Amino acid sequence: MQDFAPVALDKAAILLNHGPVTLVTSAHGDARNVMAASWAMPLDFMPPKVAVVIDARTYTRRLIESSGEFALNVPARALAAATLAVGSVSGAQEDKFATQRLATFAASRIAVPLLEGCIAWLECRVLPEPHNQQRYDLFLAEVVAAWADPAVFSAGRWQFGDDDALRSMHYVAGGWFFATGEAFSVNDDEP
Amino acid sequence: MQDFAPVALDKAAILLNHGPVTLVTSAHGDARNVMAASWAMPLDFMPPKVAVVIDARTYTRRLIESSGEFALNVPARALAAATLAVGSVSGAQEDKFATQRLATFAASRIAVPLLEGCIAWLECRVLPEPHNQQRYDLFLAEVVAAWADPAVFSAGRWQFGDDDALRSMHYVAGGWFFATGEAFSVNDDEP
Numbered sequence: 137m138q139d140f141a142p143v144a145l146d147k148a149a150i151l152l153n154h155g156p157v158t159l160v161t162s163a164h165g166d167a168r169n170v171m172a173a174s175w176a177m178p179l180d181f182m183p184p185k186v187a188v189v190i191d192a193r194t195y196t197r198r199l200i201e202s203s204g205e206f207a208l209n210v211p212a213r214a215l216a217a218a219t220l221a222v223g224s225v226s227g228a229q230e231d232k233f234a235t236q237r238l239a240t241f242a243a244s245r246i247a248v249p250l251l252e253g254c255i256a257w258l259e260c261r262v263l264p265e266p267h268n269q270q271r272y273d274l275f276l277a278e279v280v281a282a283w284a285d286p287a288v289f290s291a292g293r294w295q296f297g298d299d300d301a302l303r304s305m306h307y308v309a310g311g312w313f314f315a316t317g318e319a320f321s322v323n324d325d326e327p
Numbered sequence: 328m329q330d331f332a333p334v335a336l337d338k339a340a341i342l343l344n345h346g347p348v349t350l351v352t353s354a355h356g357d358a359r360n361v362m363a364a365s366w367a368m369p370l371d372f373m374p375p376k377v378a379v380v381i382d383a384r385t386y387t388r389r390l391i392e393s394s395g396e397f398a399l400n401v402p403a404r405a406l407a408a409a410t411l412a413v414g415s416v417s418g419a420q421e422d423k424f425a426t427q428r429l430a431t432f433a434a435s436r437i438a439v440p441l442l443e444g445c446i447a448w449l450e451c452r453v454l455p456e457p458h459n460q461q462r463y464d465l466f467l468a469e470v471v472a473a474w475a476d477p478a479v480f481s482a483g484r485w486q487f488g489d490d491d492a493l494r495s496m497h498y499v500a501g502g503w504f505f506a507t508g509e510a511f512s513v514n515d516d517e518p
Contacts, residue, residue, distance in 0.1 A: 153365050154497035154505050155346010174344050177368045179380060179463055187378060187465065189370060217513040268459065272370055272467065274378065294499060306345035306497070306507065308485060310514075314345050316497065317508025322408040323501075 138241055138252040140283040147292040148282040149178035151210060151256040152186065154294075154316065156304035157219060159209040160188065161240075162199035163248045170232050170251065171196045172223030174307040176208055184279035186260060191273055195227035200262065200275065205246040210256035212285075213315060214301040218253075220311055245280040255302060257283040294319070329432055329443040331474040338483040339473040340369035342401060342447040343377065345485075345507060347495035348410060350400040351379065352431075353390035354439045361423050361442065362387045363414030365498040367399055375470035377451060382464050386418035391453065391466065396437040401447035403476075404506060405492040409444075411502055436471045446476040446493060485510070 143151065152158070158176045162169050175189035186208060190197045200206050211219050218236040225232060233240065233249070240249035243259045250257045260277035268274040288295060288302050296303050296316065305313040334342065343349070349367045353360050366380035377399060381388045391397050402410050409427040416423060424431065424440075431440035434450045441448045451468035459465040479486060479493050487494050487507065497505040 150500050154499055155365070155368075174346070175368045175370065177346075177366045177378070177380075179366065179465065185463070187368070189368075216511070220513050265459075268456075272376070274370065274467075276463065276465075293501075293503075294505075303508070308345055308510070309341050310484075310512075312484075312510055312512050314485075314510055315508035317494070317506035319499070319503055319505055320407070321501075321503045322411050 139285055139287065140257065141286045143282040143284050143289065144292065145184050145279065145282060146182045148184040148258060148279045149181050150293065151258060151282060151284060152176060152178050152208070154304070155306055156210050156316065157307040157313070159211050159219060159222065159251055159254065160190065160196055161207045161209055161248050161251060162196050162203065164199045164202040167199060168233065168249055169196050169199055169227035170222050170238060171227070172219050172307070179276060185263070186258065186277050186279060188275050188277070189273050190275050203247070204262045205248050206260050206277070207243055207246065207248045207250055208258040208260060209251040209254040210304050212253060212255045212302045213305050215253045216305060216313055243281070255285040255288050255304060330476055330478065331448065332477045334473040334475050334480065335483065336375050336470065336473060337373045339375040339449060339470045340372050341484065342449060342473060342475060343367060343369050343399070345495070346497055347401050347507065348498040348504070350402050350410060350413065350442055350445065351381065351387055352398045352400055352439050352442060353387045353394065355390045355393040358390060359424065359440055360387050360390055360418035361413050361429060362418070363410050363498070370467060376454070377449060377468050377470060379466050379468070380464050381466050394438070395453045396439050397451050397468070398434055398437065398439045398441055399449040399451060400442040400445040401495050403444060403446045403493050404496050406444045407496060407504055434472065446479050446495060448474040
């Protein structure tokens with residue numbers, strides 16, 4: 137059973153600030169989908185907003201344009217193979233939750249499944265900007281709820297420990313990722 | 328002397344795909360500035376485009392709105408303290424290139440300085456989208472030239488070696504960063 141704890145909305149941007157790869161979940165009626173997105177970033181602190189690129193040819197795009205909702209799930213490294221796989225196959229062809237054995241749990245403010253095996257979740261409602269969507273495949277959204285796995289995020293900050301499987305990751309290309317590496321502070325180096 | 332080599336435009340997105348912190352350089356007339364931006368991401372592959380959030384109160388914003396140009400510089404870890412510092416002081420108060428001892432070299436297609444000590448550079452021309460700029464502080468731009476340090480990027484991919492000081496970094500908050508960690512591929516794990 138996935139462990140998750142609420143993240144205050146004014147801390148939601150921290151979940152994405154370091155640029156991890158995300159999994160976008162979406163749903164409309166009985167249909168649901170999951171795809172990978174590296175091109176996602178915070179857009180504002182409070183109320184928290186995000187920007188994400190969703191290609192016009194994807195099944196996810198159809199669901200998001202119908203429902204006006206999606207979730208950004210930050211996968212742990214243990215989900216790396218599934219992250220690559222759901223970025224390579226269309227949900228119009230298969231139920232990727234089933235083929236990738238991705239378990240889900242309910243979101244609180246939107247009717248979109250959240251993925252087990254992730255370490256952070258941002259529930260998002262689209263801010264309708266048709267020009268951005270049509271010309272740039274760019275979706276802006278408000279974050280209406282946020283969650284994180286207390287094993288790696290607590291007191292408003294990431295606290296990765298020794299378990300590399302619970303770290304976030306950064307997608308490069310061609311099936312290659314970088315792990316999120318060691319944390320360091322430069323505050324003591326300031327003159 | 329900074330070593331840099333051209334990156335083909337269809338590979339430019341790879342320079343930002345893993346979500347590193349960036350330094351935004353800008354200039355107009357005799358004025359120039361540098362600030363930190365974590366909220367930057369690729370927007371398209373070809374022609375390559377980027378999206379970046381530039382707060383309305385910044386001196387950088389004034390310069391970019393006047394010139395229509397900026398560069399995204401990807402700092403190596405050796406520049407971590409300078410990255411935090413230029414994100415904490417306004418260029419309206421001081422010449423941050425001087426106070427942070429940041430050497431520069433000329434860009435090829437834009438009149439904006441590029442920073443030595445970085446490992447990748449994207450020369451950008453703003454795609455005028457006044458609504459995004461005014462409402463969301465969001466700038467979209469086309470990448471018109473790209474460069475990388477051949478010590479860590481060659482054959483169209485990042486090739487970080489043993490020198491941690493040459494790795495990119497990911498900003499968290501409060502002076503904390505993550506180093507870009509180990510590279511791994513999941514292609515062999517695919518069923």
